[in-house]
Amino acid sequence: MHNLASRRVVPGGICPICQTAEETIEHAILLCPWTRAVWFGSKFQWTINPNGLTSFDRWLLKGVNLIKSCSTDLETDLAVLSCIVWNVWKKHCKAIYQSVNPNPWMVIFIINSNQLEWNQSLHSNNQELREEIRTIPDREGWTPPPEGFIKINVDASWLSGNPFCSIGCVARDSNANVLLSSCRKVLAPTPLIAETLAIREGALIGHNLGWNNISIESDCKVAVDAYDAGKQMGEIRVLIQDIKDLQQRFQSCRVKWIARCKNQVSHLIAQLGLKNLLPPGWLWNLPKPIQKALIEDGRGIPPRF
Structure with missing residues (x-):
């Protein structure tokens, strides 16, 4: 909307969802009130600070580096980050072109479901190997604890x-x-x-x-x-x-x-x-x-x- 307004294709660049700020890419994905609720309600629990936010790509790079520094499952966490961005943008477009107000809690639920599908997809890549392991008749099963435990x-x-x-x-x-x-x-x-x-x-x-x-x-x-x-x-x-x-x-x-x-x-x-x-x-x-x-x-x- 911001780019269209700058080219005078549309009359103004105000966000049609909150109608309180200019609709930049940073506002649409990070700063609109409903998107802030999504980011805070996600597994990362991020609070978006508009101060010092110069561009979405710089913010995203900072977020990726933060995940790399503390994640125990980097591949999955980066996939979740991408999923959040995609679902926020998708719901933003749907709100504009189909007049459907975005529900942050429903978006969070969809993101969590996408994460589960992602994990299942990763696990299925090794399904054949796991099936071979399960067919080994003398595989090690449950083992008792040490005495006193x-x-x-x-x-x-x-x-x-x-x-x-x-x-x-x-x-x-x-x-x-x-x-x-x-x-x-x-x-x-x-x-x-x-x-x-x-x-x-x-x-x-x-x-x-x-x-x-x-x-x-x-x-x-x-x-x-x-x-x-x-x-x-x-x-x-x-x-x-x-x-x-x-x-x-x-x-x-x-x-x-x-x-x-x-x-x-x-x-x-x-x-x-x-x-x-x-x-x-x-x-x-x-x-x-x-x-x-x-x-x-x-x-x-x-x-x-």
Whole structure:
């Protein structure tokens, strides 16, 4: 609109959405009130400061450098940044040419869905290799913790469009005795938040039951890496701090990444819980997929959870 106005194609260059400022590329993508809400509500939680903002390309380069300095998953975070810019511009054009007022919270939801599709696309590139690994009959499965420790395997199941995720947890001792299992649903707007909530759930279980030495295992490498590195990832920053605060209440509390093949039981509990396929009394009458996962762990099936 700014360029069209400068060429006198349109009568003025005021933003047709907020009608309070000149519609430059910087205003359209960064400074319009609804776009500020999108940037702050994104995983980066950025507050756009108009002071010193000279051009969009310089701002974008600064943002890329900031992500490079603190990201634990650079490729994904750069893809999310591109996705935010694209969706903001797309909704801006739709507002102008189709008279559809942009909803920042709907845009954030679309961005989170795009991020999930991106992650699934990345994972599918190695699907054939993972399938080959799964067919190896003597692959290493779940391993018991050292004597005196309780191992808590955790996982989360998340589905785009569903505000709730399902968290599955299984606690076992060094003799492979199942001490506790649980499944519950919690609010989680993104899969990364869901996986981090699952790790915190494991720490809460250990603390509430008075266990002194625990080992929490998750198959979400991004969340575990963020915990290990102590990096300030916007959307899970508070959760990571909660986990670290809980860690201080144990004699020993370890958080470790493991492959999905070593985390099958909690993974299945989370999946079945999200689909409402865990019947009443499932703790005493295990669904067959969970029985199979326990057998594949090489630890047999306990009489009950």
